[in-house]
Amino acid sequence: MDNLVEIIVLLGGTAVIVGIAERVRLPYPVLMLIAAAGVSLIPSVPSLVIPPELILPLFLPPLLFATAMRTSWSVFRVRWRSLVLLAFALVVVTAAVAAGISLAMTQTITVAGAVALGAIVAPPDPVAVESVSSKVGMPRRLTTVLQTEGLFNDAVAIVIFQAAVSAVVAGQSVGWLIVPQFLGGAALAAGLGFAMAWLVGWLTALLPNLVARSSITVVAPFAVYLIADELHASGVVAVVVTALELGRRSRPQDYAERLARQAFWGIVELLVTGLAFGLMGMELELILTDDRIDIVPMLPAVVAVCTAVVVVRLLWMLGIQLMGGTENRTPVPGSFKETLVLSWCGMRGLATMALALSLPVDVSAGTPFPGRAFIIVTALGVLISTLVVPGLTLPLLMRLLQLPRDPHAGRRRDRALAKRAQEASLKALEEAPEWDDLPDEARKSLRRRILGLERMLSRDAERDPQAQAHIQEQLAAVQRIQRRALNAGREEILRARREPGVDPMVADRVLHRLDLRTVMLDR
Structure with a gap:
């Protein structure tokens, strides 16, 4: 004891x-x-x-x-x-x-x-x-x-x-x-x-x-x-x-x-x-x-x-x-x-x-x-x-x-990997089967701010109950596209993590942010 x-x-x-x-x-x-x-x-x-x-x-x-x-x-x-x-x-x-x-x-x-x-x-x-x-x-x-x-x-x-x-x-x-x-x-x-x-x-x-x-x-x-x-x-x-x-x-x-x-x-x-x-x-x-x-x-x-x-x-x-x-x-x-x-x-x-x-x-x-x-x-x-x-x-x-250090080196590595994830996500967006069925405004918003579009559609559904069913269909399509895009981004980061010269700790930071965004979609 x-x-x-x-x-x-x-x-x-x-x-x-x-x-x-x-x-x-x-x-x-x-x-x-x-x-x-x-x-x-x-x-x-x-x-x-x-x-x-x-x-x-x-x-x-x-x-x-x-x-x-x-x-x-x-x-x-x-x-x-x-x-x-x-x-x-x-x-x-x-x-x-x-x-x-x-x-x-x-x-x-x-x-x-x-x-x-x-x-x-x-x-x-x-x-x-x-x-x-x-x-x-x-x-x-x-x-x-x-x-x-x-x-x-x-x-x-x-x-x-x-x-x-x-x-x-x-x-x-x-x-x-x-x-x-x-x-x-x-x-x-x-x-x-x-x-x-x-x-x-x-x-x-x-x-x-x-x-x-x-x-x-x-x-x-x-x-x-x-x-x-x-x-x-x-x-x-x-x-x-x-x-x-x-x-x-x-x-x-x-x-x-x-x-x-x-x-x-x-x-x-x-x-x-x-x-x-x-x-x-x-x-x-x-x-x-x-x-x-x-x-x-x-x-x-x-x-x-x-x-x-x-x-x-x-x-x-x-x-x-x-x-x-x-x-x-x-x-x-x-x-x-x-x-x-x-x-x-x-x-x-x-x-x-x-x-x-x-x-x-x-x-x-x-x-x-x-x-x-x-x-x-x-x-x-x-x-x-x-x-x-x-x-x-x-x-x-x-x-x-006072070892020479580049205080912005970590940010540059983060941005480089984040850009790779973003490019993979945008490519997955445009290749999604539901992409062409979305309005132009929805496609632009997805490129700009994916989660912002979800909030916009939710507010529209509350203002116009008659259009709620149509809005919910679009919301479901947007969520499917978001998941597909985030999945493509994570796949790209995991691929980068296995490449020589890529710092695993930096890759893990970017991957962590993508994982958190995906969990938010599940709520």
Whole structure:
């Protein structure tokens, strides 16, 4: 019961912290972490304990699914170099450097344990990065690179971590078999993601109830993650592929489901993120107050690993800049300022915490996991140094750097896509079978303002009851044409969303407005 009360308090506290964060212009996850750590230091407040094996399945699927739904396959086709250089290579290099430093500076850890530590501290968290970067006016081109990096680096880190922990338990060394293990697991997970997206599409086509259709997308990320985990595949890859494929399969007529899904996942993402960072704050308190853990002798190695994590990312980003950036058309990073921002946004989050907490206490009966306390303390140190410090200072850094931004770029992209939707809608209007039967005035009004015509016809029907039947026929024809036109506009935007070079977030904004106009017709 205590745990349930604490979860409810954390969820309610998230809403309060979000309001405070908006006023003080700071990222709410960072404030949530600090607030939870401070409150948990009060002696009468019990600590919330969630079984380690439940943390990844509970938190990763919804947060990754919500993030991946805002991107598209076309982004990955354009930004494949970001995936290779950041999500894969940088994670491996960071893990190797952290493992080497740990082995050199502490005697309580084995090689496999050091590799596990490296995997824990290596992957930046896409949820943490997005929640912080979205509040500071970061250029969209930088945010997109961070999102692309964050969606798959957890998969690489988790495979390395699981192989290292298995080696510790079995008393073996970490071998090169980890590479085919990752590739095979990723391939199987991708297949599961495609299959789950197909199953969700098939079920939603059968179900007439909107709530039932929307609920399937709630179950899907958890189900595919657990299935992948049971088959020793990558649950992270399975969830991301499911979300991307569902976005690709979205149809123009799914407007009500899209609106319901956007509203639901927006709430879920906010609350789950707040709960996750609240748990991090409580875990920090547990570490600080645990008499069995002597932190002072660990501090030099912990500081060295925290410093290495930041320095490796900075040097890697500098190398990418010298190589010409991650993209061909618009190099990112294209300047030292952008390199500094992308380096500062290497924030660790939920994956780091969850992997650290999922370390087994004992290798076997009576044999403790070697170096477990050091690994957990180091993971918390990396969380603080890469999340709290950058999260609190990123707004100041953005103001000092004054990155060149085009304040009208977003509006221009919106207008360009809106124009495409308008042209498709007008074409559908003129091709409608009822078009020629409408009066000239009605056709002109439809081109000018579709919803305005409906109000005009309704007023005419009230003034002339004898013409009401004829007016109602024209009104029904107008509504059919409006639906056909809006459907054509949505179809054009969905097609544009799948094109390389089109920002999915901009397409989603335009699509959202078209969906809302269609819902208004149904009332």
